[in-house]
Amino acid sequence: MNSVVSYKDRGNYGNSSYRGNCSGKIIRDLILQFFPNSKPKKFIEIFSGGGTGRDVAKELGINNSIHLDLINGWDALVDEIPSGSDLIFSHPPYWDIIKYQYQRNSYNANDLSNQMDYEDFIKKLNKVNAKIYCSLVRGGRHAILIGDIRKQGKYYSIIKDMNWYGDLESHIIKIQHNCISDNRVYSGNFIPIRHEHLLIFKKREIWIVNIKQSTEIRANILYSNTATWRDIIQAAIQSVNGKATTEQLYKILKNSKKARNNNFVREKIRQTLNANKNFKKINNEWILCIE
Ligand SMILES: C[S@@+](CC[C@H](N)C(=O)[O-])C[C@H]1O[C@@H](n2cnc3c(N)ncnc32)[C@H](O)[C@@H]1O
Numbered sequence: 655m656n657s658v659v660s661y662k663d664r665g666n667y668g669n670s671s672y673r674g675n676c677s678g679k680i681i682r683d684l685i686l687q688f689f690p691n692s693k694p695k696k697f698i699e700i701f702s703g704g705g706t707g708r709d710v711a712k713e714l715g716i717n718n719s720i721h722l723d724l725i726n727g728w729d730a731l732v733d734e735i736p737s738g739s740d741l742i743f744s745h746p747p748y749w750d751i752i753k754y755q756y757q758r759n760s761y762n763a764n765d766l767s768n769q770m771d772y773e774d775f776i777k778k779l780n781k782v783n784a785k786i787y788c789s790l791v792r793g794g795r796h797a798i799l800i801g802d803i804r805k806q807g808k809y810y811s812i813i814k815d816m817n818w819y820g821d822l823e824s825h826i827i828k829i830q831h832n833c834i835s836d837n838r839v840y841s842g843n844f845i846p847i848r849h850e851h852l853l854i855f856k857k858r859e860i861w862i863v864n865i866k867q868s869t870e871i872r873a874n875i876l877y878s879n880t881a882t883w884r885d886i887i888q889a890a891i892q893s894v895n896g897k898a899t900t901e902q903l904y905k906i907l908k909n910s911k912k913a914r915n916n917n918f919v920r921e922k923i924r925q926t927l928n929a930n931k932n933f934k935k936i937n938n939e940w941i942l943c944i945e
Pocket residue numbers: 668669672673674675676677701702703704705706707722723724725728729730731745746747748754764765766767
């Protein structure tokens with residue numbers, strides 16, 4: 655298997671009309687990669703949807719595999735993973751991009767593809783991923799296939815926002831083909847998403863789990879140790895609609911981290927304004943000049 659994979663056709667696996675299904679070839683290659691001369695003792699597929707993994711297992715002569723999804727009555731948030739395993743493949747919903755209640759013709763409150771806040775989706779996904787990790791035997795792997803999303807102009811990186819359980823062994827980029835969004839015409843200028851991520855986590859220890867979490871911090875550069883005088887003067891001019899007198903800038907910046915460490919704040923502001931080509935004086939006011 656390479657670190658970039660592209661499956662133009664999905665192979666003859668599973669229900670080809672199940673929305674958001676994945677290529678069976680990716681599951682096949684995963685199994686063959688990690689079990690080149692044997693079969694996994696127990697292969698489990700979580701979020702098995704239209705039966706792609708079941709058909710792959712059948713083709714490879716694996717007849718004790720387990721395939722779990724709401725569509726066959728198994729709820730990832732409530733039900734136990736019924737067996738230990740040495741390989742789990744999971745392919746969760748990409749938040750609410752495809753709503754699987756319409757695939758099943760029934761609503762389930764625990765469906766991860768229901769309309770919900772992104773934070774709730776991530777919490778639920780974390781719960782399932784933790785559960786998957788705990789169920790693995792030592793040396794076992796969890797391979798999770800998941801994409802990024804853009805919604806109302808905002809980019810969401812699920813792999814960055816979810817917790818990582820265990821040791822990352824590989825990060826494979828899968829080129830995405832045949833998205834419904836390929837045929838849509840969007841307004842605005844953005845780079846379309848044409849890839850998904852396949853992360854492979856290995857359980858190396860019996861008891862201890864390495865968990866990686868990402869946190870978002872909203873920091874104010876006015877109080878930053880890193881921002882320079884140029885940076886905060888630029889921000890100050892922008893904060894008052896692009897024009898400011900030296901005295902206005904002083905008032906905005908007098909409590910900044912930079913000012914707290916300087917006994918000559920007015921002079922420093924004046925010196926930076928005069929010395930930096932990014933600032934231009936028109937009449938009595940300073941404007942930005944970034945060219
Ligand atoms: C991206 S699809 C999987 C598609 C599958 N890999 C295939 O090739 O057909 C995600 C699946 O997650 C299932 N799902 C969503 N919430 C679930 C839950 N709480 N428990 C179990 N399955 C769930 C949906 O029913 C859907 O089939």
